Amino acid sequence: MTTPPATLIVVDDDPEIRELLADYLGRHGYRALVAEDAAALSALLDHATPDLVILDLMLPGDDGFAICRRLRRHSEVPIIMLTASADETDRILGLELGADDYLGKPFNPRELLARIKAVLRRFHSQAAVASPDQARLVAFGGWQLDRVTRELIDAEGTRSALSGADFKLLQAFLDHAEEVLSRDRLFELSRGRPSPPLDRSIDVHVCRLRQRLGEDSQQAPLIRTVRGAGYVLASRVDVIA
Template identity: 75%
Template sequence: MTKVPDTLIVVDDDPEIRELLVDYLERHGFRALAAEDADALYALLDTLTPALVVLDLMLPGQDGFAICRRLREQGQLPIIMLTASDDHTDRILGLEFGADDYLSKPFDPRELLARIKAVLRRCRPSAGLARAAEARMVAFGDWSLDRVSRELIDGRGKRSALTGADFQLLQVFLERPEQVLSREELYRLTRGRPAPPLDRSMDVHVCRLRQRLGDDAQDSPLIRTVRGEGYVLAARVAAVA
């Protein structure tokens, strides 16, 4: 059976860049469509669901930040943001608004292709994770989670109820095991909006969840700290039959 190619949308107001990227991506196995601004992008999104959007920051009308924020409010469509600016603030804001990756112009199309493939791998669960996402009971480390009752179950079968915030945070980790998640990503994924500037509340929530899992707040073997990047659930996740 022939594999249906993933659809990508390239949003850039420069027609030469749009044509170059569409041609390059199609030569490497993708179906690529182009949009010159927000209106053209939204029109395409009304008719299809792409695998990923390559989004330029500087656009006429709505800029890339506004588009990224709107897309994040509507779902988890993967986004790679492009910019001609070398201002690190733009990169930070792009990631805080929900971009999955960020690339500065000028760039080698081969690097963009590699980043697209990497983001798609991160955003797509394996078959095992897909089954776990649909299961009532999932196992990780020495623990299990009952998604219906929202209870943690330890290795001896003892159950303890989770608060709504703890349950949401654990769900995010279980859906993305062995993947480093920044504080900003955790905040957006649990609350559906970007984190306020300099907000550190997610550290408190992670510390509380670690304590619920019986781990030391500063040296957890299950939810590990990745210095300068965020946190990672260092366990495999599987459905419980």
């Protein structure tokens, strides 16, 4: 049986970009649908289930941040965010809201295609990890992680959902517990591609993940900084179920 092509939705208010990407992605074996804003995307989602969404940050009405936040309330569909902004804060916020990758405008369609393939590979790999015959719950340092629902569970059993970026970074630490990981290695493990030159966004993400783990300066952190080398998860990891 022939595998149907992956369905991609391109959300961009520029008709030339929509047409260019729909044509380019179609020629590379994808089913490409387009939407100019949040309302058009919502209409598409009523009858289409995308494998990945390519989402422009600057849109009329609800911007890419609002759309990303809304999608993440009920879906784990991979999201690649497009942004013309040079502000690193925008890119970090997009990842914190659950985007899987970002690409600055203007961009080479070949690079976007490569990122689509990488994100889809990573998504399917994570889905395989979360299959019933694999460990769903792991424990570390007084916490548990549910790898199916992507929720942290504290000592009292309270659950809290992780963003896509937080989950992938924590998963990288858990897979390499008690191993010193450089910033470049963490970037590659959590995002599926090499780190850009001089990029320090991993530091911001580690800081945010520490906050999610309730760490402060008065306690020995689970995620420790190794000067000149990177970071290490200073805890063993045990399989629960």
